[in-house]
Amino acid sequence: MSREHNKTPEEQLDPSRRRFLNTAAVAGLAGASMSVGLSACNQDSKPASAAPAAAAGHADAAHEGQNPHLKPGELDTYYGFWSGGHTGDFRVLGMPSGRELHRVPCFVPDALVGWGITNESKAVMGTKADGSLKYTVADTHHTHASYKDGNYDGRYAWINDKINSRIARIRLDYFICDKITELPNVQGFHGIFPDKRDPVDPAINYTTRVFCGAEFHVPLPNDGRDLESPEKYRSLFSCVDAETMEVRWQMLIDGNCDLVATSYDGKLAATNQYNTEGGYHYEGMMSAERDACLFVNIARVEEAVKAGKTTTIGTSKVPVVDGTRAANPDPKSALVGYVSVPKNPHGVNATPDAKYFICAGKLSPTGTVIELAKVLDWFDGKLDDIDKAIVAEVELGLGPLHTAFDGRGNAYTTLFLDSQIVKWNVDAAIRFHAGDKSAQYVVDRLDVTYQPGHVNASQSETRFADGKWLAVGCKFSKDRFLPVGPLHAETEQLVDISGEKMKLVADHPVRPEPHDFIIFKRDLLRPKQVYDMNEFPLAVKDQKEAGVFRDGKKVTVRIASLAPAFEPREFKIKVGDEVTIILTNLDKVEDLTHGFAIPKYNVNFIVNPQETKSVTFKADKPGVFWCYCTHFCHALHLEMRSRMIVEA
């Protein structure tokens, strides 16, 4: 296989270059796009060639670039929050090194921390009547963090689960998932974005809501009715309270949604739709030349909810407003405006100057720039056609998906089919669209390997985009890493964007498949490394509080760990008992984690310094069971055990 990056700058800048990987599936997609997508873009909307050819090769010779490689002991300057994909977790990377530092389990059990084993984690994850987990699979795509004054404030992050329509919150003081909410009547919860401030109260300059887009349209309620009437299927756009994690309201919408973006003034949330056709096979979903980006007038929706202009669906009590096109004909009262965007658009991203949202065309080779002030004008009745909010629609390349920003006016869009990132200047694109055909909006193209989906840059989704690093999540790795059998790692590539030209500086393999991520400055976070014991009502605060407490067949065993011993050193229970073990780690030393495993009883979890966890199980096997520490904590780690004696 030829290496895609061996190519001259002149070739990189040539937007007519069309090369495809020798992969049947990809070729198929490319074919579909070529036949239906390119036709959407007429010939004279081709971009001007970007930079003078003579200068292209050496334009950046003076730019030394940044070094992503850290010496032993050096710390990264950014945090990266990556979604885990099917592993259902939230991953924390150091950037620019790309070193994976942590995985926060959310939706799927995790054997290291005992997520899905302990009572506390099961309460967060949700259980069935018999106490078993309600779900054990997930599909996380998108992770975003809470804002204050247009920047990350280090309180929370959120992540979606597309399969079971759940949203998880991660506390960024301890890097733990503390709440999970299942959205009612939603299938395929996909895009997620926190608001950045309140639309009406200027004192609230931080995140209080999280908006959740929904992808699949289903009968509402989905209880067996309307199975064969797809024209009645709808999706719901949901608003979740950032603090309580309760669903504040939902809104009926047309079509199927991908991403969500929010404006910096708190007034607008947008979600891009690829199935305005209401198709239920892919041919139907791509039959129209244009779909939409839907703009929600947040203050109006909340007024309508307050005024009780709502319904409910099925057994859910959540108030539902009607945001369908048909229900919102008059801009002056509309809850929603539908801006037309070509064709099966993918991704919607807010520029750091707060002026524009950008949608990528996916099946059209275009990027669409929508001016937010004009959308607001339309809601105020000052603009007769909401499509006049489109200030640019320019050709970028094949299969545009997601866009990141450098804070210097440039956008970086992934081209899935071209296996490229295209760097383009938003102002130049607007001038080009307005008729200045000499405006060179394409600044640079970089081959990536291969088939990029998400892209993000350091601080890109804040007012403080700093244009230093860009990461791109490539869906295929092919020959980039040592072969490990049929399942390939994905390639997260690191690009230095501090200069005029993009520089590929590192490849990182990642376990499939993370989708989206954010990168932000490390000084915006202040994680704690020892728990506050007062967070745990069950805490065994002293070794003297340890012991066995029996109430009929219910037995509570309170255990304290203090390296290198568990207290009590042994305990007796009886077959038939319902046993709850409560374990507090009394060690206060940073990094001193203990584990607690009970052989044959399917119990294993860890307790970090000053943390308390509990497990409940039925004593159903008589014998001696050495409860042992699984986390190397001390020279006497192997000796750190407690003898569980189960009497017949």
Ligand code: CUK
């Ligand atoms: S997405 Cu992942 S590549 Cu829409 Cu969740 Cu685009």
Ligand code: CUA
């Ligand atoms: Cu405690 Cu190992």
Ligand code: CA
């Ligand atoms: Ca469509």
